[in-house]
Amino acid sequence: MTIRVNGTEVSPPDDARVSLLDLLREHLHLTGTKKGCDQGACGACTVLLDGNRVLSCLTLAAQAEGSDVRTIEGLAGEGDDLHMLQQAFVEYDGLQCGYCTPGQICSAIAMADELRRGDPSYVTRDIAASPPPVTRAEIRERMSGNLCRCGAHNGIVEAIEHMLRETAA
Amino acid sequence: MRTFEYIRAADRADAVARARRGARFLGGGTNIVDLLRQNVEQASELVDVSRLDGAIRQSDGGGLLIDASVRNAALAAHPLVRRRYPVLSRALLAGASAQIRNMATVGGNILQRTRCMYFYDVEGARCNKRQPGTGCDALDGFNRYHAILGASDQCVATHPSDMCVALAMLDALIHLSGPDGKRSIRLTDFHVLPNASPHIETVLKPGELITGVELPPPSDAVTHSEYRKVRDRSSYAFALISVAGGLALTDGRVTEARIALGGVAARPWRAARAEAALIGVAPTEEAFLAAIREELADAQPLSGNAFKIVLVERTVVALLAALAGAHQ
Numbered sequence: 303m304t305i306r307v308n309g310t311e312v313s314p315p316d317d318a319r320v321s322l323l324d325l326l327r328e329h330l331h332l333t334g335t336k337k338g339c340d341q342g343a344c345g346a347c348t349v350l351l352d353g354n355r356v357l358s359c360l361t362l363a364a365q366a367e368g369s370d371v372r373t374i375e376g377l378a379g380e381g382d383d384l385h386m387l388q389q390a391f392v393e394y395d396g397l398q399c400g401y402c403t404p405g406q407i408c409s410a411i412a413m414a415d416e417l418r419r420g421d422p423s424y425v426t427r428d429i430a431a432s433p434p435p436v437t438r439a440e441i442r443e444r445m446s447g448n449l450c451r452c453g454a455h456n457g458i459v460e461a462i463e464h465m466l467r468e469t470a471a
Numbered sequence: 472m473r474t475f476e477y478i479r480a481a482d483r484a485d486a487v488a489r490a491r492r493g494a495r496f497l498g499g500g501t502n503i504v505d506l507l508r509q510n511v512e513q514a515s516e517l518v519d520v521s522r523l524d525g526a527i528r529q530s531d532g533g534g535l536l537i538d539a540s541v542r543n544a545a546l547a548a549h550p551l552v553r554r555r556y557p558v559l560s561r562a563l564l565a566g567a568s569a570q571i572r573n574m575a576t577v578g579g580n581i582l583q584r585t586r587c588m589y590f591y592d593v594e595g596a597r598c599n600k601r602q603p604g605t606g607c608d609a610l611d612g613f614n615r616y617h618a619i620l621g622a623s624d625q626c627v628a629t630h631p632s633d634m635c636v637a638l639a640m641l642d643a644l645i646h647l648s649g650p651d652g653k654r655s656i657r658l659t660d661f662h663v664l665p666n667a668s669p670h671i672e673t674v675l676k677p678g679e680l681i682t683g684v685e686l687p688p689p690s691d692a693v694t695h696s697e698y699r700k701v702r703d704r705s706s707y708a709f710a711l712i713s714v715a716g717g718l719a720l721t722d723g724r725v726t727e728a729r730i731a732l733g734g735v736a737a738r739p740w741r742a743a744r745a746e747a748a749l750i751g752v753a754p755t756e757e758a759f760l761a762a763i764r765e766e767l768a769d770a771q772p773l774s775g776n777a778f779k780i781v782l783v784e785r786t787v788v789a790l791l792a793a794l795a796g797a798h799q
Binding site: 321 | 472476477497499500501504507508509519521532544554557560567568569570571573575614705706707747
């Protein structure tokens with residue numbers, strides 16, 4: 303079985319210890335996905351696995367066999383166009399150093415799908431109600447798995463709000 | 472990290488047979504991958520059970536059957552859980568981050584290991600849980616996160632799961648499959664206190680696999696239940712303490728109370744003494760406080776966590792008062 307990374311079939315590593323993160327960065331040289339803590343505490347390595355956001359540092363590459371992986375490199379269309387959320391991060395100053403940005407963007411794209419699906423969060427007052435309200439408090443809670451040490455959170459939330467507005471229509 | 476083989480279980484029998492020969496089960500990997508990388512644990516073979524049946528369905532008796540490989544995120548978002556067992560949804564959503572909840576399985580969540588920093592510090596700390604007989608550096612160390620109930624002089628670690636606190640409150644049954652067949656056990660009997668052997672954390676026998684969790688039909692107190700977690704930052708942090716609570720009232724008196732505590736012991740702590748003290752009383756803050764104080768009568772704080780006693784008291788009172796208020 304192979305792993306499909308941004309539409310390209312790749313072979314899993316021979317060594318079962320290799321994480322999905324190291325497969326992406328060291329074997330495939332897709333260095334957009336970042337290694338922060340390498341122990342599931344920062345979210346910098348977030349990628350989309352069959353459309354769901356996961357931490358690639360705690361995923362063994364072998365676990366992704368037969369699955370579809372999307373990274374920051376696979377979000378934009380052909381040519382020089384950015385994904386809508388990448389563009390919004392530029393416009394709303396959603397970054398300073400940029401190290402957490404690929405993880406933030408992958409995470410937020412999946413978060414938008416979760417909102418559309420009506421999934422609740424810890425701060426959703428009525429947990430049985432669907433869909434939950436889209437408030438800043440909801441966005442901040444749902445994005446809490448992605449740390450930003452520069453403190454660009456306000457811009458990050460504004461960029462995400464922009465994407466949610468643009469795609470709500 | 473030492474080398475290991477990765478194998479996807481063909482079915483439950485295959486997983487059990489492999490584990491009987493020494494393989495370790497792999498669910499979402501959010502804990503064991505880190506433990507292997509830090510050399511806290513070692514494995515020669517990981518048998519991936521996360522692709523086995525992953526269904527959520529109603530049981531014949533009107534309860535809920537949850538397969539062990541259901542992901543935490545899927546369980547929290549399931550309409551039946553949100554409507555009938557709101558405390559379970561809230562507890563799941565209080566845990567970790569969205570990414571980790573997408574990965575973590577129900578079985579793995581139950582079997583996750585303590586987050587005691589001395590347990591993880593292979594090079595620098597003594598730990599009876601990691602290496603029996605070496606000592607415990609948490610006893611005189613940084614023990615802000617550690618136990619106040621049921622600990623021993625060998626180990627004061629806590630169980631880190633939020634989900635398990637809700638499951639304890641819900642009288643959940645854990646279904647097991649092993650070399651000697653199937654059996655079921657209450658979640659509150661599944662984890663064991665450290666006593667003299669803190670490296671033994673559950674009643675699992677060699678090769679036994681958690682295959683599912685069964686919730687009884689929701690009682691009145693379960694329908695009116697909530698989960699509150701107190702932590703050092705408001706999201707993506709382990710609990711200092713947490714409370715799963717449910718309350719049923721008739722004619723201004725408590726007819727059923729359910730309370731379970733997290734972050735206080737090596738297992739999710741069902742507060743049976745407090746529950747019993749509340750039956751038949753009027754739902755006042757004074758009554759709630761008196762009840763939880765009975766539960767905490769045996770609490771033994773460490774050098775850095777005496778605040779947990781007051782924190783548990785206040786959180787239980789606040790949660791039960793909110794539930795009582797919602798009944799009005």
